[in-house]
Amino acid sequence: MIIVTGGVGFIGSCIVAKLDELNIHDVYVVDWLGTDDRWKNLAKHELGGIILPEQMDDFLEAHKSEITAVINMGAISTTTERDVDRILTNNQQLAWKLWCFCRDNNAQFIYASSAATYGSGENGFDDNASLDYLKSLRPLNPYGWSKASFDVKVAREIAEGRATPKQYAGLKFFNVYGPNEYHKGGQKSVIAHIFPSVKNNEPVKLFKSYNPNYKDGWQLRDFVYVKDVVNVIVWLLQHPEVNGLFNVGTGKARSFYDLAKATWNALGLEEKITFVDMPESIRDRYQYFTEANMSKLREAGYDKPMTSLEEGVADYVINYLNKEDPYL
DSSP, X not given: OEEEETTTSHHHHHHHHXXXXXXXXXXXXXXXXXXXXXXXXXXXXXXXXXXXGGGHHHHHHXXXXXXXXXXXXXXXXXXXXXXXXHHHIXXXXXXXXXXXXXXXXXXXXXXXXXXXXXXXXXXXXXOOOOHHHHHHOOOSSHHHHHHHHHHHHHHHHHHTTOOOOSEEEEEEEOEEEOTTXXXXXXXXXXXXXXXXXXXXXXXXXXXXXXSTTSOTTOOEEOEEXXXXXXXXXXXXXXXXXXXXXXXXXXXXXXXXXXXXXXXXXXXXXXXXXXXXXXXXXXXXXXXXXXXXXXXXXXXXXXXXXXXXXXXXXXXXXXXXXXXXXXXO
């Protein structure tokens, strides 16, 4: 039995879809469906059931001898969220509860960290799991701090030689895009935001740059396709001997201009791109560059190539965004 917290959300539902494709159906999602269309993220796939978060403790206790793995994707992932108590409850305390469950019940534990833990990147983007390095990171928002503080907590457990889950793997996701992100509002990828304008052959807007080292629209990110993220997680499930903290990106930073151009080109259109002022509220904590160092995951044995930006955007646009049914 596999538990996927946040399994109705973006990455979580894509994990469920992949497990279903692999004929793994004893999968239980812990999440709320709410009143929007998030249920469509799961509608095409077989799973064991959906557990409301307030029912999770009882469910874990009742099935502790059956649960082999917990994949913790549940989190408050909005980088502009300011209710820090809410963030800590969901992003740190829940993760620690699940760590302890897996430790005590000999289960695998795979959890979402984030590239937001790196802050502005002044200390690099190396998935170094040492306490000194992790404590040197300075995230730019409460979300990043909540993820970083859990990484530190895990590192302390390891450094002190305390018991661990059967497997522990923290994943520092970079800029993930792809199907099933439609409910994320302002946190959707730029591709999803601009697609309606692109389809109507109308100009799209990107932020101006306020850093003299970067042209307007040439702020750089490591954009990673969600299907690659899921492949990494499935590989980890199949390799319980692999432990640690790992970056999950492509290893190649690309510009938002490249991303927008790829979206236009996927529909066979020439790009029409304009630039608008960045909100003042985010200018002083805006990341101009992120790029995952992928050597650690490669050295651990993961050898599948990552999807190029152009290939990933084309698949997303043609096979999902431009379809009447865009769900994975």
